[in-house]
Amino acid sequence: MTFVVTSRCVGTKETSCMSVCPVDCIHDIGEQVVIDPVECVDCGACVDVCPVDAIVHEGEADDPSVVADAYRRFGLEAP
Amino acid sequence: MRIAVVGAGPAGVYSAQELVDAGLSVDVFDKVPAPYGLVRYGVAPDHPKTKRIALALGRTLGNPAVRFFGNVAYGLDLDLRDLLACYHAVVFAVGADDDRLLDVAGEHLWGVGSAAQLVSWYNAHPHADDSFAHTVLAAREVAVVGAGNVALDVARMLVGGPHRLAASDVPERVLDLLARSRVTDVRVIARRGPAQAKFTVPELTELGKLDDVDVVVDPADLAGADDEADSRRARANVELLRGWAERPTGRAARRVHLSFRLRPVAVVGETAVAGLRLDRLGVPSTVPAQAVVRAIGYRGAPLPGVPFDEETGTVRNLGGRVVDATGTVLPRLYVAGWIKRGPSGVIGTNKADAAETVRALLADADGFPAPLKVGPATVPALLRGRGVRFVTWPGWLRLDAYEVALGRSGGRPRVSVDDLATMLAVTRAGDL
The missing domain is CATH 3.40.50.720 (NAD(P)-binding Rossmann-like Domain)
Structure with missing residues (x-):
């Protein structure tokens, strides 16, 4: 399980999530940041600091394609 | 250099x-x-x-x-x-x-200790002293004073059952003692209101997913909480608490009670803990407890x-x-x-x-x-x-x-x- 960054990040990309991530698994890919689902330790620190509520737990994403995309970006299939 | x-x-x-x-x-x-x-x-x-x-x-x-x-x-x-x-x-x-003390009468009684003592016991710290864990797990009712994740960790460990730790790294003797736990009721006692609690949302959510455990919340504790909740986390916490407050309880074997706006006044008992005396805006009450755990912060x-x-x-x-x-x-x-x-x-x-x-x-x-x-x-x-x-x-x-x-x-x-x-x-x- 992992947290995923939704498109709400686009246009803000405030990046305090990157500074609180204890394992540095959040990467800036240009228009938004993304979470490496393999490295993520599920601590949720990023969710608490996101000013635009862009980060959700994969089990709570409204749109399953967001989760699929988050995994695919790292060459993985969503579980 | x-x-x-x-x-x-x-x-x-x-x-x-x-x-x-x-x-x-x-x-x-x-x-x-x-x-x-x-x-x-x-x-x-x-x-x-x-x-x-x-x-x-x-x-x-x-x-x-x-x-x-x-x-x-x-x-x-x-x-x-x-x-x-x-x-x-x-x-x-x-x-x-170090941990912060409650600073109330009776704090020296047998059966009062810190969350840190339990946390270092179940996490296998080499300097941990097991005696407090033995006392707490022999109690039926435990009062945990605090409104943060450490209080929730302790509550979950005490009533969650050892099967949840089957894939964890805790030593066998910790599992053995948890399997013999007599705890049926953990009362988490927060001094401030539900909107000010420092629980994180995933930790609070987890409490509701324990097998055969009811989370008990008094609806009266939530009055006015929506207006006081000024962050996303506070709103989500209040919503979770409201869900429990509205849910019928009574079927589970064990309970975690979450109560708010209660100030501990004294630990009562002769030599060992018998209860915790509380105060809510001048109204006194006493909850039964055979162990009291401080989880009000490290120092x-x-x-x-x-x-x-x-x-x-x-x-x-x-x-x-x-x-x-x-x-x-x-x-x-x-x-x-x-x-x-x-x-x-x-x-x-x-x-x-x-x-x-x-x-x-x-x-x-x-x-x-x-x-x-x-x-x-x-x-x-x-x-x-x-x-x-x-x-x-x-x-x-x-x-x-x-x-x-x-x-x-x-x-x-x-x-x-x-x-x-x-x-x-x-x-x-x-x-x-």
Whole structure:
């Protein structure tokens, strides 16, 4: 399980999530940041600091394609 | 240039990484043989994924520019004079080992203790004392005073059942004692309202997912909470609490009661705890309890030779530079993490905190005098001369492999070793 960054990040990309991530698994890919689902330790620190509520737990994403995309970006299939 | 970092938890390791990135050599000391501080000894064992932060911290400690010295206690095995003689500067990242007291009558009674005592017991800390865990698990009703994740961790461990830990790293004797738990009711008692609770949403959510456990919330406690909830987290917490308040209870074998706006006034009992007397805006009440657990926050402990602020429980500092009571900077001394800012924030908060400290250190570095005793062999020789059985990084890796092997025989990812003698024997402490 992992947290995923939704498109709400686009246009803000405030990046305090990157500074609180204890394992540095959040990467800036240009228009938004993304979470490496393999490295993520599920601590949720990023969710608490996101000013635009862009980060959700994969089990709570409204749109399953967001989760699929988050995994695919790292060459993985969503579980 | 060689820097000493005291404490191998997140703040110490993040500091070490910043120092290594700047091209310095770093020796990291810890008072126990194992690294990772609260990642190993604080994060609850039913959160194995969070414990994987240790893998990331281990990459720093395994860096060739970093040396690990476990089982070395600052103030006992090495003092400030030793460190200032052997290093250009010292970063203290020792965390907050003491806990805050309730400061009420009866706190000395048998059956009152700290969450920290339970946390270090179930996390297999080699200095842990099991007696409080025995007392708590023999109780039917336990009062936990606090409104943060530590209070929830304790509640979950006490009533969640040992089967939830079947894939965790806790020692067998912890599982055995949890299996014999007599606890049926845990009352989490918060001094402030539900909108001010410091629970994080995932931790509070988890409480509702325990088998055969009812979460009991008095609807009256939630009056006005929506208006007071001024953050996303507070709103989500109040919503969860409302869901429980509206749900019928009574079928489960065990209960966690969450109650708010209650001020502990006294622990009652003759020699052992019988209950906790509370006050809500002048209205007294008493809840039955055979054990009372304080979970109202950690507090830093003073470090010999370093100025300490009793008020805040931290080392006096300005942006990580240690200062005395008059605000004068004490050269070459720095702090990072909880001993610097107090026990707040999440693990990752220590990254920015450590970066600030190391920036200050690097800005001062031109003025550091050369230490009296230089050379990488000085400190190991000093420790050996004092009979200190220190643990090196290769030594820790042996213990790490041993714990994984122990786990494998029981079908678990690892089993933590909590016996100091075994830890030292496996690491072959004192070898280099």
